Amino acid sequence: MSEFPWLTTLWLAPLVGAAIVLVLPATRRTLARAVALGFSLLVLVIGIALAIRFDPGGAQFQFVESHQWIPAFGAGYTLGLDGIALVLVLLTAALVPLLILAGWHDEREVGGGPRVAHIYVALTLLVEAMVLISFVALDILLFYVFFEAMLIPMYFLIGGFGPRTGDARLRRQRSRAAVKFLLYNLFGGLIMLAAIIGLYVLTAREGLGEGSAGTFDFRAVVAAANAGELGAGPAVLNALFLGFMFAFAVKAPLWPLHTWLPDAAVAATPSSAVLMMAVVDKVGTFGMLRYCLPLFPDAAQTYAPLVVTLAVIGIVYGALLAIGQADVMRLIAYTSISHFGFIILGVFAMTSQGQTGATLYMVNHGISTAALFLVAGFLVSRRGTRLIAEFGGVQKVAPVLAGAFLIAGLATLSLPGLAPFVSEFLVLVGTFTRYQVAAVVAASALVLAALYVLWLYQRMMTGPLKRGNERIHDLAPRELTVVAALIAMLVFLGVYPKALTGFIDPAVNQTLTTIGRSDPAPTLPEAGSVPPTEGAHR
Template sequence: MNEFPWLTTLWVLPLAGAIVVAALPGRLRGVARWTGLVFALAALAIGIVVAVRFEPGGPQYQLVESHRWIPAFGAGYTLGVDGIALVLVLLTAGLMPLLLLAGWNDDIGGAAGGGARVTQVYVALMLLVESMVLISFTSLDILLFYVFFEVMLIPMYFLIGGFGPRGDNVAVRQQRARAAVKFLLYNLFGGLIMLAAVIGLYVLTARQHLGGAGTFDFRTVVAAANSGQLGAGPAVLNALFLGCMFAFAVKAPLWPLHTWLPDAAVSATPAGAVLMMAVVDKVGTFGMLRYCLLLFPSATHTYAPLVSVLAVIGIVYGALLAIGQTDVMRLIAYTSISHFGFIILGIFAMTNQAGAGAALYMVNHGISTAALFLIAGFLVSRRGTRAIEAFGGVQKVAPVLAGTFLIAGLATLSLPGLAPFVSEFLVLAGTFTRYPVAAICATSALVLAALYVLWLYQRLMTGPVRDGNEKLRDLLPRELVVVVPLLAALLVLGAYPKPVLDRINPAVASTLTTIGAHDPAPAVPQPEAAPTHGGTR
């Protein structure tokens, strides 16, 4: 138990910021933006403190806080971080100030109805999502995790459906509303399925009198699940696994449950879309790695081949559809479907190398997608359209914008030297040792990624300057403050990922050891026997 509740402070700060911002008078829009930024930076500072206090060689779960919450059925307020949760906390806390800066001058009044308090509501919703994501990553109580896993859908729904550039016509606003409803319905349905699984898991713990009359304590249930003390047959455990996996697969998203993502991504503001794809959706892959594997080890082994097949389909499918897009923002959204396939493939390959690559990929994808989507958002806001055919020759009038877009695009296609290359290589190498065919099929996406990224850059940035692009401004100082840290992180993690991997590797190794998953033994060719010859010496 820690003297100071660092993890509680971590998620309470953005929550408090949301309350303060929402209470500001409508005329203080500038104050609302600055207040939100200050609270986001404060949360980042606490996240850095948590990272400094975390010991890579220490216990699996650190900075643990535990208090009674609903003792009648064994639910507690229990927080703690392992290496995987730590890096995702830093990703979330690090991106939020940049997202608030990226949308600093966005004119979002029209889509939200033009109310006097629209800026306050927007900033408050962004902070509210951050708070709920942070408590999801740090929760060590299954019910506590589930509650915030679901509640975060509400502010995200309003960010998708309620905010966008001023001047949108009625048809675009209706499309945004449909995208928000689709997002909410998909994820709520997945959450209801998961609720049934959570209740079923509690019933099993109650029958075995774990924690007295039953418990939601994650560590207690994991210990019982991996020692065979839950007292349930394979059919029951498989059903509970599928209930949780379905909810995580919707949020991640995994093919074929992905169809809500492109519509939601293009309907929200660029900052809101990045919050969804780079942060919120990571709760799904994090849930797979922590809850599906550790709570249902036998079911994980049973369904790992099927999930791996779906992941490979998503990898190739997302890349192919990205190639055919005419909307620059929708194209980037489809690349995320492909990248989530890599993350899920690494998780269910259940090797140390692939698991570490998947956890690192969560971080690298968040950074690269944020960079590419935000830079594309700056470009679209200048031109007033998302249609790729409207661009051309941008590098002649806005060379810094074009150059930063190219770096972010090269990171997306996993160019060696940039952060996503390391994680993608680890996923493919680790997967090959267990599922060589899946790894080979997934490798085809590398070629497809080069095709959609470089072709996109060619159509947007090269060639003669098309009509309407002559006066496009280059990146402003505020926009450079957003973009430069993201590109720097891609370069640093591409050259030296060791500090992140040093924190991820022990958590991955502990997870795989707990569920009894071992790296496949390498196939060593046996030397041929020396030929024998007749005769005497």
């Protein structure tokens, strides 16, 4: 047990910040934003303190807090932090203050009443609080409550705070995008709830809880599952696995459950879209690694080839659709579908390299997507259109903006030296040792990524200055601060990924040990089956 409630403080800080912001006078918009920024920075400080105090060689879960919550149902307020959750906590804590800073004047475009700035930043802090507790929850019911609850503030950020427009059709599209986001994710959550109830019934029948109750304690259920003490056949466990997996596949999202993402991304403000894609959606991929594999190891292995196949389809599909987009924001949204495919591929490759790469990819994708989407958002707000064809020659009037766009784009295509390269390389290597064809097909997306990023940059930033672009100005100091911080993280993690893999590796090894999987042993070709040089290379 941890003496100081670090993890409770971690998620309560943004919640308290949101409450304070909402009670501030309506006329104090700048103060509301400053208070929100201050509390988000406090969360970052707490996250850094947790990283400093975390012992990678220690217990799997650290800073554990455990209290009774609903004793009659065996549900507890149980929190704990492992290396995988830690790096995602750091990602969330680092991105939210940058998103608040990037969207400092978003309410001017949104329009609305005098308290719109208060509500906007309070909803952002509320999402942060719910995401953080989802990462550190060690009670399955507690996780589910916040897994679902975070949809509500995110729904209002998408549907109520998109760019202001006088076009009634565009307003209807924004409303439909928000409803689509909510319905898809609520439906996935309801499927998972049925699976959670089924799992609870099994624990109650086997007497894993106190008295006649079952238990939602993640660690107890995992121990029982891996000892074969859940008392259920493969068909039941497979069904429960699919219930969890469906909800996470919707949130991640995994092809073909992805269709809500592009609509929601272009309907929201750039900061809210990044919050959704870079932070909220990571709860889905985190859930696959944290819950699907340890709770249902045999079912996960049974369905791994199917999930790997869907992930590869998503990788290629997202990249191909990105190439054909005329809307710059929608293009970036489709690249995220491709990147989520890589993350899920690494998780279900079930190798140490694949899962380490997948976890690192969650962080790196969050940073690179934030950089590219925010820079594109700054550009769109200046020009007043998202159509790629309306741009051209921007580097002549805004060279710093164009340069930041190029670096963010190169990170998206996983250029060596920038953070996503390491994670994508690990995913492909880890996948190749078990699913060679899937790894080869997934690697083709590297070429497609180069095509959509470089062609996008060429069309928007180079060439003669198109009419209407002469009024575009370069990054302001506030915007430059946000972009510089993101680029610095991309470069730092690109040259020194051990800053995070040192936390990730022990947690991944523990997960693989729990599910009874190990890396495939290297194989050597039989004598005479291949030329000597090829055999040596392999």
